Amino acid sequence: MSKANLPDASGHFGPYGGRFVAETLMEPLEELTAAYEAMKQDANFQAEFDRDLAHYVGRPSPLYFAERWTRILGGAKIYLKREDLNHTGAHKINNTVGQALLAKRLGKTRIIAETGAGQHGVASATVAARLGLECVVYMGAEDVQRQALNVYRMKLLGATVVAVTSGTKTLKDAMNEAMRDWVTNVDDTYYIIGTASGPHPYPAMVRDFQSIIGREAKQQILEAEGRLPDALVACVGGGSNAIGLFYPFLDEPQVAMYGVEAGGEGVGSGLHAARFATGRPGVFQGVRTYLLEDDNGQIMATHSVSAGLDYAGVGPEHAWLHDEGRVTYVSATDTEALQAFHDLTRFEGIMPALESSHALAHVTRLAPQMDREKIIIVNVSGRGDKDIHTVAGLEGIKV
Amino acid sequence: MSRIAQKFAELKTQGRKALIPFVTAGDPNPAVTVPLMHAMVAVGADLLELGVPFSDPMAEGPTIQKACERALLHNVSLRDVLAMVKEFRQTDSQTPVVLMGYMNPVEVMGYQNFARVAAEAGVDGLLTVDMPPEEAVDLVAALVAVEIDPIFLLAPTTMDTRMAMICAAARGFVYYVSLKGVTGAANLDIDLVGQKMEQIRRHTQIPIGVGFGIRDAESARRVAAVADAVVVGSAVVNRVAENAEQPEKIQEAVCSLLREMRAAMDS
Numbered sequence: 001m002s003k004a005n006l007p008d009a010s011g012h013f014g015p016y017g018g019r020f021v022a023e024t025l026m027e028p029l030e031e032l033t034a035a036y037e038a039m040k041q042d043a044n045f046q047a048e049f050d051r052d053l054a055h056y057v058g059r060p061s062p063l064y065f066a067e068r069w070t071r072i073l074g075g076a077k078i079y080l081k082r083e084d085l086n087h088t089g090a091h092k093i094n095n096t097v098g099q100a101l102l103a104k105r106l107g108k109t110r111i112i113a114e115t116g117a118g119q120h121g122v123a124s125a126t127v128a129a130r131l132g133l134e135c136v137v138y139m140g141a142e143d144v145q146r147q148a149l150n151v152y153r154m155k156l157l158g159a160t161v162v163a164v165t166s167g168t169k170t171l172k173d174a175m176n177e178a179m180r181d182w183v184t185n186v187d188d189t190y191y192i193i194g195t196a197s198g199p200h201p202y203p204a205m206v207r208d209f210q211s212i213i214g215r216e217a218k219q220q221i222l223e224a225e226g227r228l229p230d231a232l233v234a235c236v237g238g239g240s241n242a243i244g245l246f247y248p249f250l251d252e253p254q255v256a257m258y259g260v261e262a263g264g265e266g267v268g269s270g271l272h273a274a275r276f277a278t279g280r281p282g283v284f285q286g287v288r289t290y291l292l293e294d295d296n297g298q299i300m301a302t303h304s305v306s307a308g309l310d311y312a313g314v315g316p317e318h319a320w321l322h323d324e325g326r327v328t329y330v331s332a333t334d335t336e337a338l339q340a341f342h343d344l345t346r347f348e349g350i351m352p353a354l355e356s357s358h359a360l361a362h363v364t365r366l367a368p369q370m371d372r373e374k375i376i377i378v379n380v381s382g383r384g385d386k387d388i389h390t391v392a393g394l395e396g397i398k399v
Numbered sequence: 400m401s402r403i404a405q406k407f408a409e410l411k412t413q414g415r416k417a418l419i420p421f422v423t424a425g426d427p428n429p430a431v432t433v434p435l436m437h438a439m440v441a442v443g444a445d446l447l448e449l450g451v452p453f454s455d456p457m458a459e460g461p462t463i464q465k466a467c468e469r470a471l472l473h474n475v476s477l478r479d480v481l482a483m484v485k486e487f488r489q490t491d492s493q494t495p496v497v498l499m500g501y502m503n504p505v506e507v508m509g510y511q512n513f514a515r516v517a518a519e520a521g522v523d524g525l526l527t528v529d530m531p532p533e534e535a536v537d538l539v540a541a542l543v544a545v546e547i548d549p550i551f552l553l554a555p556t557t558m559d560t561r562m563a564m565i566c567a568a569a570r571g572f573v574y575y576v577s578l579k580g581v582t583g584a585a586n587l588d589i590d591l592v593g594q595k596m597e598q599i600r601r602h603t604q605i606p607i608g609v610g611f612g613i614r615d616a617e618s619a620r621r622v623a624a625v626a627d628a629v630v631v632g633s634a635v636v637n638r639v640a641e642n643a644e645q646p647e648k649i650q651e652a653v654c655s656l657l658r659e660m661r662a663a664m665d666s
Binding site: 010018019020021022023024025026027028166167172173176179180183184185186187281282283284285286288291293295296297298299 | 453454455456457458459460461464468471474476477478501502503504505506507508528529530531533534551552553554555556557558561565576579580581584
């Protein structure tokens, strides 16, 4: 049976997904679903999207053979899918370009978004600037501190950045606040969710927009190697870059897949965001999925050196792929991710985002265990410029 | 007949409308809640809505968000809230109590288990903001089996077809969210609420409560003129918040507001 035919009509991936929001948002989500379904069938929309991806985002992104790093690790051949080379520096723009076209089609004049690391906020502010739409980005006050550069970028792009001080002051609280804004301004506002989670249709829609990553990678590896890869590796916060890479390969059983969660200070420490390691299914922010929660069902504070992976929930399709055993979910600690950040920078001259560094950290474990003729594709979902202050700070260096 | 249905039937014969105050359980500390519930009943509350504190109250404005945070400082859990209802029932077997909150704490307890413990405690209704009827089939079955009413929301954006579906699933009363926004917002349009009441009544016989944005005696009076019940949340919780440092003053602060509302509604 195909693994790539979900969600069902009501937005479920097996027991996961669905729509768990206040009643005020149910009709707007239905309207969005209908508009999105119509646009999927619309050749003009697809052509416009493809044009934007080519000329605005700069696609296709290269699939680069990391020859030196491969030699150093001494195992499988490692290919990097270079989403870091996209306009604005991460995969997030693929989705915001798509949703912005939808917002325009729906006649909305105002864009809102939540952001963790700031990449999705920047990508939203970017498309809003291009279309001349008002843009408000909600960002946890803690993340505003640790991602000051991206905050300023968003402001330069004309967006208003709202520092969210409720709850744990991170990504989940930013999403709560964005939902509150949406429910209040639903008539003129389009909410661009940045990850493949939230209420239906977002998980499917974001996946579809991000699937360009996997479709390109598939074609590129066939051109380079004449065959499919043996393994795919991507980091999983909400999981949009991972599902974007994985989705076009789901029905290729010979391709193993690894989703890498934030192990923080170690899964045993309690300070992490490894939902599949210690979490269980529940209902949070519009969707049924795996969560980090306490015994009373309160959502737990998470920890990761990377703001973009610091989230208590995970996209529902990942939850389903986990239970199905199609994707293996592992974690990498802050320390392992930092090491991978340095490795790729020094060995390949490519500075990855700390989020992507988690995927790279797993590659350093995986590649040496595989034969030299095997092939791994790892998604470098973003570039690391935004993290230079964080890395310097951790190493006691003042920039 | 459920305690909620009985209460509305009784009010109808008296020609009165229900006043339903909301407080977050355990705000600002767990000892305040049960005595406050009794005090609210004494000044004319007909049903009580007890908020179950949640870490991520997505539909709440700042007032109830902060109430959740104050209660969670004391780790007030769904089980603690059920224990409070049980304590309240020791001396009040008449006043219906509706729990209001978010799904995840109920998910963790499990539907059957929650329903059993809640029924034993004397809970009459459950309103989970993030649980639309489409997703609630199993939950509704578990609640109905123990005679707890599942309460559902209707919103200004709810179209006719959905309204019919929600009204078919609802028991006890339906809760009309009077505005597009979060709890405690300031943009209540009472004329529009009146029009909506007529639309909803075409779909159901059960009573209609109206909440979100009712802040004083005047707005309570005007909503009571068109609806069957007036739900007052943030305005009550504000009185709690203002006295969070002197909890002994909370009862009087809340009750003086409810007395004014009651008088206006009955006038």
